[in-house]
Amino acid sequence: MSDLTGFLGPAYLWVQAAHVTFVIFWMAGLFLLPRFYVYHQETIVGSPEDRAWIEREARVRSIILSPALVLVWILGIMLALHIDAFSQAWFHAKLALVVALSAYQGWLGSYGKKLASGQRPLSGKAVRLINEIPGIAAALIVVLVIVRPF
Numbered sequence: 001m002s003d004l005t006g007f008l009g010p011a012y013l014w015v016q017a018a019h020v021t022f023v024i025f026w027m028a029g030l031f032l033l034p035r036f037y038v039y040h041q042e043t044i045v046g047s048p049e050d051r052a053w054i055e056r057e058a059r060v061r062s063i064i065l066s067p068a069l070v071l072v073w074i075l076g077i078m079l080a081l082h083i084d085a086f087s088q089a090w091f092h093a094k095l096a097l098v099v100a101l102s103a104y105q106g107w108l109g110s111y112g113k114k115l116a117s118g119q120r121p122l123s124g125k126a127v128r129l130i131n132e133i134p135g136i137a138a139a140l141i142v143v144l145v146i147v148r149p150f
């Protein structure tokens with residue numbers, strides 16, 4: 001869409017470009033972190049590898065995931081105000097999915113804390129399955145914003 005009449009004016013397309021860019025960074029982090037957990041789970045608690053994974057995971061969270069989540073939300077809400085998306089059904093569905101994805105990130109954070117404290121609550125297979133969630137959510141979100149089936 002190239003509606004330049006909203007409050008963002010000609011900046012609209014730039015905001016959209018920035019939104020999609022940070023969505024890519026966010027998704028990269030969401031794919032990476034549970035993959036790290038799969039490898040981390042297999043290390044011996046307290047070993048040098050265990051400590052190395054704890055450090056890598058903390059970096060993915062603080063350098064990629066947290067900033068990307070905040071920026072995607074800010075830019076997305078600006079776009080929503082610009083195109084008056086809050087009155088549209090496709091956007092309600094998208095909002096539900098992005099809230100779920102943000103909650104998923106919260107869950108990833110809590111699972112990482114458990115791993116860091118020496119717990120291994122889930123099997124590697126379960127973590128691999130959970131790793132599919134962001135991909136499925138992203139595919140649904142892209143259909144909602146591009147196709148707008150309702």
Ligand code: HEM
Binds near residue numbers: 001083
């Ligand atoms: C976190 C909260 C989010 C909000 C509030 C939000 C909101 C929006 C809005 C209102 C638009 C504008 C559509 C237009 O101008 O036509 C948009 C565009 C877009 N969003 Fe999001 N979004 C969010 C997260 C995401 C996520 C997680 C993804 C993908 C996984 C995503 C993918 C896209 C894409 C691909 C577009 C471009 C669509 C087009 O070219 O028209 N967004 N977003």
